[in-house]
Amino acid sequence: SAVISQKPSRDICQRGTSLTIQCQVDSQVTMMFWYRQQPGQSLTLIATANQGSEATYESGFVIDKFPISRPNLTFSTLTVSNMSPEDSSIYLCSVEREGGSQETQYFGPGTRLLVL
Amino acid sequence: GESVGLHLPTLSVQEGDNSIINCAYSNSASDYFIWYKQESGKGPQFIIDIRSNMDKRQGQRVTVLLNKTVKHLSLQIAATQPGDSAVYFCAENSGYSTLTFGKGTMLLVSP
Numbered sequence: 001s002a003v004i005s006q007k008p009s010r011d012i013c014q015r016g017t018s019l020t021i022q023c024q025v026d027s028q029v030t031m032m033f034w035y036r037q038q039p040g041q042s043l044t045l046i047a048t049a050n051q052g053s054e055a056t057y058e059s060g061f062v063i064d065k066f067p068i069s070r071p072n073l074t075f076s077t078l079t080v081s082n083m084s085p086e087d088s089s090i091y092l093c094s095v096e097r098e099g100g101s102q103e104t105q106y107f108g109p110g111t112r113l114l115v116l
Numbered sequence: 117g118e119s120v121g122l123h124l125p126t127l128s129v130q131e132g133d134n135s136i137i138n139c140a141y142s143n144s145a146s147d148y149f150i151w152y153k154q155e156s157g158k159g160p161q162f163i164i165d166i167r168s169n170m171d172k173r174q175g176q177r178v179t180v181l182l183n184k185t186v187k188h189l190s191l192q193i194a195a196t197q198p199g200d201s202a203v204y205f206c207a208e209n210s211g212y213s214t215l216t217f218g219k220g221t222m223l224l225v226s227p
Contacts, residue, residue: 004159031213040124042205043160043217058214092159096213100165101173104150105207105215107159 002026002097004108012114013083020079021111023093028073031096033105034066038089049076049093083115124203126222135193135225139206139218144187146208150215151180151191155202163191163204193223201225 003026013019023032032049046066047055055068069077080087090112094105129135141149147168152160166173166180166189173180179192189206203222207215 033214042219043207043215045214045216048214099162100150101167102148102165103213104162104165105213106162107152110159112157 002029002095002106004093004095004106006091006093006108006111008111009109010112010114012116015084015115017083018079018081019083019113020077021091021093023076023078023108025074025095029095029097030073032070032076033094033096034068034076034078035092035094035107036089037092037110043092046078046091049078080113083113085115088113088115124220124222126224128224128226129196131196131198131225131227133196135191135196135200135223137191137193137204137221137223139189139191139221141187141189141206141208141216141218143208143210143216144184146210146216148209149180149182149189150207150209151178151189152205152207153200153202154205154220160205196223196225198225198227 005024007022034046035043037043045058046061047057049055049068049070051070067079090110092110094107096103150165151163154160164175164180171182177194181190203220205220206218
C-alpha cells in the first residue's frame with residue numbers, strides 16, 4: 001500500500017480565512033482524490049486531482065471554494081476558501097494503487113479542520 | 117445486537133464472537149466493492165475488496181459476500197477482537213475510479 005501523508009494533521013481557523021492542505025505520496029501515482037468527511041458522517045468525494053490539468057469536481061463542489069493543485073505525480077493540495085463553520089470536517093486525500101483484486105484507493109490520515 | 121446511534125448504526129459484540137456488517141449499495145452497474153475500516157482519528161484503511169464477477173472472497177479473518185440480485189454486501193469478521201472496534205464503510209465503484217461510500221457501521225467489541 002502507498003505511504004500517504006497530509007499536512008496539517010489538524011487546524012483551528014477563523015471564519016473567512018483559507019487553509020491549504022497538502023498531500024504527499026511516497027511514489028508516483030496517476031489518480032489522486034480529495035474527500036470530505038463531516039462529523040459522524042461518511043466520506044464524500046470533492047474532486048479528482050488531475051496532473052497537468054484542472055481538477056474534476058463532483059456535484060456540489062466548485063473550484064472557487066475548493067481550489068486544487070496537482071503539480072506532479074506525488075503531490076497535491078486542496079484549499080478550503082473563505083471558510084465558515086459548516087466547513088468543519090475531516091479532509092482526506094486518497095491515491096489509486098495496486099492492491100487487492102485490482103487498483104484500489106488508499107487514504108491518508110486526514111486533516112481535521114475546525115472553523116470558529 | 118444492533119442499535120441506531122445519532123449518526124451511525126452500531127453493532128456491539130463480545131470478544132471472540134463472529135461479526136457481520138451489512139451494506140446495501142445503490143448502483144446495479146457497480147462492478148467493484150471495497151470494505152474500509154476507520155479507527156478514531158485515522159483515515160480509512162483498506163480491508164478487503166471484491167469484483168462483481170465473484171460472490172465471496174476471503175482474507176485473514178475477514179470474508180466479503182456479494183449478492184448482486186438484492187444489491188447487498190456483507191463483511192464477516194471471525195473471532196472479533198477489541199482491536200477490531202472501529203467504523204466500517206463499504207464503497208462501490210461504478211466507473212471512472214470514483215468511489216461512493218455507504219453510511220458506515222460502528223463496531224464495538226467488548227472484552
